[in-house]
Amino acid sequence: MNITIDRQKGSKTNVLGNERHSDKKTKISVSDLNLFYGEKQALYSVSLDIKEKEVTAFIGPSGCGKSTFLRTLNRMNDLIDSVKISGKVIIDNENIYESSDVIKLRTKVGMVFQKANLFPMSIYDNVAYGPRMHGIKNKKELNKIVEESLRGAAIWDEVKDRLKTSALGLSGGQQQRVCIARAIAMKPDVILMDEPTSALDPISTLKVEELITQMKKDYTIIIVTHNMQQAARISDKTAFFLNGEVVEYSSTDKLFSVPQDKRTEDYITGRFG
Numbered sequence: 001m002n003i004t005i006d007r008q009k010g011s012k013t014n015v016l017g018n019e020r021h022s023d024k025k026t027k028i029s030v031s032d033l034n035l036f037y038g039e040k041q042a043l044y045s046v047s048l049d050i051k052e053k054e055v056t057a058f059i060g061p062s063g064c065g066k067s068t069f070l071r072t073l074n075r076m077n078d079l080i081d082s083v084k085i086s087g088k089v090i091i092d093n094e095n096i097y098e099s100s101d102v103i104k105l106r107t108k109v110g111m112v113f114q115k116a117n118l119f120p121m122s123i124y125d126n127v128a129y130g131p132r133m134h135g136i137k138n139k140k141e142l143n144k145i146v147e148e149s150l151r152g153a154a155i156w157d158e159v160k161d162r163l164k165t166s167a168l169g170l171s172g173g174q175q176q177r178v179c180i181a182r183a184i185a186m187k188p189d190v191i192l193m194d195e196p197t198s199a200l201d202p203i204s205t206l207k208v209e210e211l212i213t214q215m216k217k218d219y220t221i222i223i224v225t226h227n228m229q230q231a232a233r234i235s236d237k238t239a240f241f242l243n244g245e246v247v248e249y250s251s252t253d254k255l256f257s258v259p260q261d262k263r264t265e266d267y268i269t270g271r272f273g
């Protein structure tokens with residue numbers, strides 16, 4: 001496969017991968033992270049830093065640990081009994097595995113899944129759900145959060161006249177943007193996205209990609225994708241995973257134009273995976 005780097009406006013790196021804006025703060029620092037499902041090791045000594053207000057993409061063949069790693073960043077793997085984790089994940093100077101406040105963590109680090117998973121309720125109630133659970137009852141305040149979140153997810157104009165109708169009546173692409181609005185409503189710093197466009201048609205995919213590019217001015221975004229063109233289009237940094245290890249991690253331009261590792265080159269040129 002030939003990867004053409006078709007960067008959208010706002011690219012922060014040049015072709016050689018030299019950062020033009022290297023002043024960004026590290027938001028997440030992962031060191032020596034190992035993860036086991038029972039006896040089976042799924043992540044091997046993963047260490048990487050993620051900068052704030054950038055888009056970071058994880059690519060790699062099926063089963064290489066991308067989603068597992070993504071889920072370590074807001075402790076979603078805690079929900080699986082057999083999981084054992086060692087190593088550190090530091091977000092804003094705090095090791096998230098040493099803090100007991102998982103609810104606070106998942107508010108700060110929101111998540112959008114592969115398939116839109118809206119509740120069978122109105123568009124309004126879907127977006128207001130999280131804030132209500134956090135005790136916000138004031139109607140005016142909720143209206144403001146719902147509008148701001150839907151605007152932030154670039155779907156306000158499409159749904160503003162049908163906020164009280166079922167969210168499940170929207171198209172798949174619209175539903176996915178409402179899911180993004182639902183994540184935004186919790187005012188996170190970081191949004192994890194696990195293959196958010198894999199169930200969408202090309203036009204909806206493009207809308208979500210444009211949205212991600214706009215959102216990075218406010219959020220740190222980490223996306224798992226099978227689509228290398230997508231990683232090339234929207235991410236600032238890319239990590240290539242293989243068999244539970246990070247083989248290569250660099251600016252997206254550099255990784256796709258001058259990969260340093262033969263395995264990365266083989267993968268991005270379609271020799272395997």
Ligand SMILES: Nc1ncnc2c1ncn2[C@@H]1O[C@H](COP(=O)(O)OP(=O)(O)OP(=O)(O)O)[C@@H](O)[C@H]1O
Nearest residue numbers: 037042060061062063064065066067068069080226
């Ligand atoms: N809940 C689980 N219990 C046991 N093993 C699991 C579980 N989830 C994932 N695994 C295993 O861990 C490894 C990594 O899986 P993971 O889903 O993280 O890979 P991935 O790169 O995201 O794959 P894909 O691209 O197909 O989604 C695989 O071998 C998988 O079978």
